[in-house]
Amino acid sequence: LADVYWGDLDVLLLDLPPGTGDIAISVAQLVPNAEILVVTTPQQAAAEVAERAGSIAVQTHQKIVGVVE
Structure with a gap:
């Protein structure tokens, strides 16, 4: 995320793996x-x-x- 110039964003959608591991905390x-x-x-x-x-x-x-089910 830090190495890219995103410009002015209205929305940035991140699809993360399930769970509460290092990725979610980072x-x-x-x-x-x-x-x-x-x-x-x-x-x-x-x-x-x-x-x-x-x-x-x-x-x-x-x-x-x-929450979406």
Whole structure:
């Protein structure tokens, strides 16, 4: 993200792997004012991962704008 000149953006959409690992935390640090749209599937395991991702977003002061199942 840091090595590219993006210009003036209205939206930058990042499709991250599921979970709350290093990638999600690194993105939270690089884009501190990000707004998060959590996308999940109806399976219980996926819902649990989405919930953890939402918790990380709250802890890193990012705004959750919605959840799509």
